[in-house]
Amino acid sequence: MDDEEEEIPVPINNDLERRIAEAFEVFDHAGNKTIDVREIATIIRGIGCCPSEAEIQEIIVAIENPEKPGSVHLSKFLPHVSQIISEHNPEQLLEAFRTLDSEGHGYLTKEHISTLMTQDGEPFTQDELDEMLEIAIDPHTQTVPYEYYINQLMHEPVGEENNIYALADRIEAEKPPPPPPPKRMSEYLREAENLM
Template identity: 60%
Template sequence: MAAEEQDQSDLEKRIIEAFEVFDHAGNKSIDVREVCTIVRSLGCCPTEAEIQEILVAVEDQETSGSVQLDKFLPVMKQIIQENRLQPASPEELLKAFLTLDPENKGYLTKDYLSKAMMEEGEPFTQEELDEMMAIAIDGETGNIPYEYYINQLMVRITDENVYELAKKIKPPETPNKPTISQLLSNL
């Protein structure tokens, strides 16, 4: 098997393995409510609106409320190969924290960050906020030293992420579309 075919197979295998964790009946079908968890377990960071778009693309129309692997796999593979839904880079995270810290103190208070995460943009749930704070808060000061927190988030996993696998796969060739001038010259 060529290296590219192996990479293609590895990416598909990762998506299938994530899907199968929630395929409790072993029938290559999951409950539609599990899609968000699977997508995030693959290292993707979708907004709620993006999750809804995925659901529209993958939900089984005949069996409402379920998603079949044969429909889910190509959609997720395409999303990953197009580098959509990638997590923010450390630089983007730092820029966001610096925006919240105009005095450049190097930290945010728990109350301030909690309020921002619950009220601004796409709000966190209380459970998501509690999970974040468990990692982010410095036990001695009670504040969030955000550069340290970003480093905690960026700990390198020894296994390649799905986006690294996708980079190794050559995108499918698309036929050359004629330019407008070529189309006009044929008239």
Template identity: 75%
Template sequence: MEQEEEIIVVPINNDLERRIADAFEIFDHAGNKTVDVREVGTIIRALGCCPNEAEVQEMLVAIEDPATPGNVHLIKFLPYVAQIITEHKFQPASPENLLDAFHALDPEGKGYLTKEQITMLMTQDGEPFTQDELDEMLEIAIDPHTQTVPQYTFLYVHFFFLALA
């Protein structure tokens, strides 16, 4: 006779925890309250947080299930992420900060960035985009007539990708 897997009940105490659990459960393909560690960054970003990959790796150290390496159980994920959200960690940039960033990238005040500039910035600086991420972003950001990224689109694209997360 097979040994039945122990089911751990994870109490949900408030709306925030329900929202976190709902996002988690989308990636819980086996229905056993665990997700693959590779899904954690996606789940965190879907909840409106914007950690970089190094920060996601730090999270994994804290929440990965030692009994089943490569997995994260909801029992550890839920309180950890609830605290992150409650403490307002990994918040997205404000529109004002984005506008300041755009102006820093456009010191001549042209009001746009070229396709080449944005491609270089997204693939060589900071945390580089993959080619698929870059293609998806350029499809939305580039004005088809001028082949540039206008200032208003720069802000729109940031919030579009947050909504997709």
């Protein structure tokens, strides 16, 4: 049976699927494209998502191997998790963050988001919150600039820039200096007088 599972083709179609598959492979200790269902929450949170325990249970029910209870094959995990993440498109996430950011700062404080995630709705455990904040917090400002966070969820930085904040810092540093301010007419007249 393991040999048959190993032969199931699992096409990787985009960057999101590649990230999911790479996270999955970390927990595929036998190298047979199968993991223990107890690793699902860790994998999903490791790619930056923040599902509740109830959502994790729904995922397990949907993708657990009925012939080998307690295990999940990559061929079931990858399309299901990819679809869930894709359904939560960036525009919806951005709108949700903007709703929470009533003053329009473009970020949420660590304290504010911690309170929201642990006290409202279905609360996160401290471990779940810590996993989310590890990815979401800007190391320079100790806030959650949510546009950067959403970009980090949707796109994996490549090369030495191992997170979206390092990429943003590099882009900011590479910006050309601003152009000089436009001259006033009086400055042109003074320059003309000096030439005469």
